[in-house]
Amino acid sequence: MQRVLLKRGAWTPEEDQILASYIEAHGPQKWSHVPKKAGINRCGKSCRLRWLNYLRPDIKRGNITPEEEDLILRLHKLLGNRWSLIAGRLPGRTDNEIKNYWNTVIKKKLQIREESRSESENRSVVRTKATRCTRALIDQELINGGEVGFKESTVVALSEDCLQDHDSLFFIEEMVDHEMCFSWELDSLSWIMD
DNA sequence: AACGCCTGCAACCGCATCTGT
DNA sequence: GACAGATGCGGTTGCAGGCGT
Missing domain, CATH: 1.10.10.60 (Homeodomain-like)
Structure with a gap:
């Protein structure tokens, strides 16, 4: 046949x-x-x-509105990837359309949001480390007491940029670990101690 | 203009579930 | 209950069109 x-x-x-x-x-x-x-x-x-x-x-043409997107997000939170159920709550929209919209637009938005959240968490971790380092430096100064040379690179390393630069931070930690003697300007570091 | 890369979306695939015998 | 065919669903793929170089 x-x-x-x-x-x-x-x-x-x-x-x-x-x-x-x-x-x-x-x-x-x-x-x-x-x-x-x-x-x-x-x-x-x-x-x-x-x-x-x-x-x-009865299919609705055109872009998903912000109201529809909000509804999709809320329904997805409740139902998960049950696209046909979600589509049932959005008149004129198909499960395929919602699935595609989720996989292209919403997923991307959530990814960006997640990245910025983890970045801010990371900043917080680095800030804690930086604070710890600075305290260690101050303690060392109090112990040593004596006059030491000013090392510009150290101050630069502890500036705002330092919070995004692991190498700078590790450099400072290394100096603390090796009990290296140096100085700093407390005023320029005060923000980090708050 | 030609090329490569990226994106969005239509369509396909495989599996699960439903329905009839 | 067992089976086969039909239907429904979610994941994935392939391609057209847009865009940058």
Whole structure:
């Protein structure tokens, strides 16, 4: 028996027209029979998907509004990746559309938010380290008491940039570890002690 | 203009669930 | 209950179009 090779890939306007006319006349049922009866060289599954995601007359075109996005976020928090359930709460939107929107737009936004959150957490960790180092430096000064030379690089390392620069911080830690003797300007470090 | 990279989205695939026999 | 076919769903892929170089 010869097997008919079913067409795949993008739908043509002609195919859309045939499918839409057929569904309007007979209703969306028995998808496995639709291709044969309508005269479309596609599988029933493909016809169903095309109708549900593109040809249905109640489909809402255009961008997802901020209100819809907010609703998607809230529903996703409740339901997880249950796209069809989420779509059911957004009239005119399909599960495929919402899934795509989530995977492209929302996921990216959440990733950026997550990155900035972890960066701020990281800053906090570095700040704690820097504070610890500075205290150690001050303690050392109190112990040593004597006059020491000014080392500009140390002060620079403890500036705001230091909080983003692990190397600078490690440099200071190293000096503390090796009980190196140096000086600093307390005024320029005061912010870090707050 | 040509090329490569990136993005968004339509469509496919595989599996789960439903329905009829 | 067992099975087969139909349907539904979520993950993934492939491609067209936009954009930068």
